[in-house]
Amino acid sequence: MAKILHTPPSPTTARLVTGAKLPAYVFDSAKDLARRVAGVIASVIHERNALGQNAVLGLPTGSTPVSVYRELIRMHREEGLDFSNVVTFNLDEYYGIHPDRSQSYQRWMREHLFDHINVPRENINIPDGTLPLEEVNAFCDAYEAKIQQAGGIDVMLLGIGRNGHIGFNEPFSVRNSRTRLCTLDPITRVDAASDFFGEENVPTQAITMGLGSILSSRKVLLIALGESKARIIRETLENEVTARNPASYLQEHEDVSVLIDLAAAKELSAVTTPWLVGIVDWTDSMIKRAVIWLCEQSGKALLKLDDDDFRNHNLHYLLRHHGPAPTLAHRVFRWMMDTIDYHPAGRDAKRVICFSPHPDDDVISMGGTLIRLVEDQHETHIAYMTSGNIAVFDHDARRVADMVTEYNRLFGIDEKKSTEVEASVNEALTKKVPGQFDHEAVLKIKGLIRWSEAKAGALTVGCQEKNLHFLDLPFYRTGAVDKKPIGPEDVAIIRELIERIQPQQIYVAGDLSDPHGTHRVCAEAIFLALQEIELATGSRPDVLLYRGAWQEYELDEIEIAVPLSPGDMELKREAIFMHESQKDEALFPGSDPREFWQRAEDRNKGTAARYNQIGLPEFFALEAFVRWDGVPL
Numbered sequence: 001m002a003k004i005l006h007t008p009p010s011p012t013t014a015r016l017v018t019g020a021k022l023p024a025y026v027f028d029s030a031k032d033l034a035r036r037v038a039g040v041i042a043s044v045i046h047e048r049n050a051l052g053q054n055a056v057l058g059l060p061t062g063s064t065p066v067s068v069y070r071e072l073i074r075m076h077r078e079e080g081l082d083f084s085n086v087v088t089f090n091l092d093e094y095y096g097i098h099p100d101r102s103q104s105y106q107r108w109m110r111e112h113l114f115d116h117i118n119v120p121r122e123n124i125n126i127p128d129g130t131l132p133l134e135e136v137n138a139f140c141d142a143y144e145a146k147i148q149q150a151g152g153i154d155v156m157l158l159g160i161g162r163n164g165h166i167g168f169n170e171p172f173s174v175r176n177s178r179t180r181l182c183t184l185d186p187i188t189r190v191d192a193a194s195d196f197f198g199e200e201n202v203p204t205q206a207i208t209m210g211l212g213s214i215l216s217s218r219k220v221l222l223i224a225l226g227e228s229k230a231r232i233i234r235e236t237l238e239n240e241v242t243a244r245n246p247a248s249y250l251q252e253h254e255d256v257s258v259l260i261d262l263a264a265a266k267e268l269s270a271v272t273t274p275w276l277v278g279i280v281d282w283t284d285s286m287i288k289r290a291v292i293w294l295c296e297q298s299g300k301a302l303l304k305l306d307d308d309d310f311r312n313h314n315l316h317y318l319l320r321h322h323g324p325a326p327t328l329a330h331r332v333f334r335w336m337m338d339t340i341d342y343h344p345a346g347r348d349a350k351r352v353i354c355f356s357p358h359p360d361d362d363v364i365s366m367g368g369t370l371i372r373l374v375e376d377q378h379e380t381h382i383a384y385m386t387s388g389n390i391a392v393f394d395h396d397a398r399r400v401a402d403m404v405t406e407y408n409r410l411f412g413i414d415e416k417k418s419t420e421v422e423a424s425v426n427e428a429l430t431k432k433v434p435g436q437f438d439h440e441a442v443l444k445i446k447g448l449i450r451w452s453e454a455k456a457g458a459l460t461v462g463c464q465e466k467n468l469h470f471l472d473l474p475f476y477r478t479g480a481v482d483k484k485p486i487g488p489e490d491v492a493i494i495r496e497l498i499e500r501i502q503p504q505q506i507y508v509a510g511d512l513s514d515p516h517g518t519h520r521v522c523a524e525a526i527f528l529a530l531q532e533i534e535l536a537t538g539s540r541p542d543v544l545l546y547r548g549a550w551q552e553y554e555l556d557e558i559e560i561a562v563p564l565s566p567g568d569m570e571l572k573r574e575a576i577f578m579h580e581s582q583k584d585e586a587l588f589p590g591s592d593p594r595e596f597w598q599r600a601e602d603r604n605k606g607t608a609a610r611y612n613q614i615g616l617p618e619f620f621a622l623e624a625f626v627r628w629d630g631v632p633l
């Protein structure tokens with residue numbers, strides 16, 4: 001079978017990573033990556049079919065392969081890709097999860113792939129997580145035997161956990177391990193918490209193919225998307241093989257390719273410090289990045305850098321062709337000074353819209369800027385794109401239902417009806433199995449809780465109630481963590497709002513790193529709406545991107561930095577506090593133990609500290625933005 005390395009992706013869609021211990025390709029878009037992976041799988045199916053043989057695929061679940069499976073489904077429907085001679089083996093399944101539960105990998109595979117292609121049911125193999133303990137070993141041996149009988153795995157598709165797991169081979173799994181029952185690592189359980197509506201509901205065990213089973217496959221494709229994978233991808237591609245990082249064993253396989261998006265490539269030396277691993281095209285942005293990096297390395301402010309600092313850090317070429325040091329340092333100093341802007345929408349009154357994917361992203365991510373926009377007399381609108389109703393604890397819904405019933409009783413408002421609703425909410429919540437979807441009435445109450453918090457937060461930073469818009473986009477209304485892809489109805493709602501308000505500037509959550517996260521989907525919908533508007537009218541508003549609650553832009557990426565005074569920060573904190581259902585303990589806090597207000601403050605003060613370190617004015621805190629380049633996702 002042809003090795004993937006014989007047909008690397010075209011350089012227009014992907015770049016080979018220099019200095020990596022495995023062949024790795026960075027794709028500009030997750031869609032290109034999915035097309036490429038699906039293309040490789042399809043060619044293996046064709047090759048096998050041509051020989052009259054079955055193609056044997058090893059398959060993962062998770063957020064990463066979703067777009068690959070969508071592409072395979074498209075190829076099946078539109079190009080007749082035939083799966084009738086395909087045999088599949090899934091990598092893993094949670095132990096103790098019934099196949100009908102929404103978290104079951106069996107069900108996940110049916111919904112995301114098998115129900116939409118013509119793979120014969122008898123050719124599908126997924127570990128059985130419902131077996132009694134005493135039957136598990138025999139089942140695992142039989143699973144391995146079945147892989148052998150099928151002729152071994154032709155292509156093994158892999159995702160990777162933040163801790164380096166492949167399948168559920170957690171850190172320190174044995175190199176030659178085979179299919180077995182394993183115990184899940186704490187990091188894996190935290191990452192699965194949102195699928196199970198809380199970490200405590202995540203199973204502690206799973207059945208997984210072993211590292212030995214994976215490494216026996218003929219071809220391995222490891223894919224990784226998003227910033228959360230950037231660190232482990234760097235370790236897998238740049239460090240030595242170690243049991244601490246199971247994915248590093250892939251370095252011992254002779255036909256493996258790693259396919260990643262820009263966000264997952266973010267920490268690779270070839271990206272952070274390309275001048276240390278190869279030849280560099282010294283564009284303005286590369287100069288900015290290198291000189292800021294040099295400040296960090298040398299511990300010096302920009303205007304204190306000298307020629308020796310450049311020479312001592314392997315920046316001879318930059319110095320020779322763009323130097324001397326004071327010229328370079330001054331250039332970067334000016335660029336960075338120009339980012340500081342107290343009036344991000346200018347001085348003349350304008351209309352602006354801040355698009356907030358969830359009800360609290362507006363104040364968490366740009367609360368200080370909202371204060372400034374209102375102070376500058378801009379007509380400041382906020383559009384809440386989703387209800388955020390899945391991120392409310394059951395006990396909060398119960399408390400509000402109880403309070404509303406009591407309120408209605410006190411004021412004699414349709415007491416019978418509200419008692420009925422409260423009873424149905426209580427009944428639904430009492431019957432609810434951990435991790436189950438909510439009843440319609442419960443979801444409504446949870447949505448209302450977040451609606452009232454969003455309103456209170458926006459009023460705190462000075463916005464007017466008439467300028468708040470609750471879009472409740474259809475893609476989000478699944479009641480589950482998994483969302484539908486963006487559709488024309490989502491785009492139409494956004495377009496209608498923009499056409500009605502006619503803003504000169506809009507703010508969009510630009511967390512493009514998580515390809516299936518709500519933020520990215522929301523940005524995708526806004527960009528599509530803007531594209532339609534531009535096509536129809538020839539113009540569009542100015543678009544500034546902000547980062548959500550999770551990460552901040554790198555210093556060299558920032559185009560606008562809005563200073564916040566201690567007073568602004570206090571008001572911003574008050575606005576975040578209005579989101580009571582997310583305070584103290586959020587249902588989906590992610591892997592960061594800090595509360596949202598703490599993250600926001602640390603981040604804004606951290607950006608100011610970094611400006612200070614490179615010798616720019618000392619601010620209390622800064623909110624950072626970049627301009628959208630007009631390219632849809």
Ligand code: F6R
Pocket residue numbers: 059060061062063064065091092158159160161165166167168
């Ligand atoms: C799932 C599996 C896991 C995932 C990994 C990444 O079948 O084998 O190793 O591939 O946890 O998950 P996502 O893609 O959700 O980030």
